[in-house]
Amino acid sequence: MQPTSTQILKINQKQNEKLKGGFNMFKTMKKRIKNEKGLTLIELLAVVVILAIIAAIAIPAIGNIVSKQRDKAVLSDATSIISAAKIAYADGACVDDSCSGAELNTYLDAKLKNKTSIIAAYNNSTGLWSLTWDSDHDFKRITGVDALEAGTAAVPEETILAAMNS
Known part of the structure; x- marks a missing residue:
């Protein structure tokens, strides 16, 4: 018995569907993506957590950099001041x-002028x-010499240079 025209048509459709398998799946995925309107609450929460972790790492690091630069x-x-004193x-x-x-006012730049508490010996x-x-500033912490901020201890030039290079 020979297949009828409807049976032949169905067989051809099945063969075409097998050949287009990936294409049909792509169409289905495209429909699903079109139906999504935004981020889910879980996705949004994950982004917030990641940003919080990055901020928790970056903020202290930036604070340390600023503190070190202030010390420098x-x-x-x-x-x-020592260079001006030498001149x-x-x-x-x-x-x-x-x-x-x-005595140093003429040899200092504008930022350091008129400081009467400076003594270079x-x-x-x-x-x-x-x-x-x-x-x-906390000069004791920077150089390791006691009582400098009160003007009672003299810090040797070599100590200042060592702290500068560390």
Whole structure:
């Protein structure tokens, strides 16, 4: 018995569907994607958690960078003061191997001028300078020398340079 025309048509459709298998699946997926309107609550929560983790890691790291740079700025000011004292000493502006804030004003940049609490002293026996400076920053923590912020301890130039290079 020979197949009828409807049976032949059905057989051809089945063969065509087998050939188009991936295409039909693509159409089905496209319909599903069209029906989605936005993010689910779980997806949104996952994004928020990831951003919170990144912020928890980044914020302390940035705080440490800012603190270290502030310390380096204070040390840079200290080295500038010592450099100004060396120039003032060479020019004869210092009295008794010691330069105070008033004597250093001409040799300091505008940021450090008119600081009366600065005393840079030269030690003839060692050939090194030391600095007594009433700074607004925690100089003890930066250099490891006690009582500098109160202006009672002189910090040797080598200590300042060592802290600057660390």
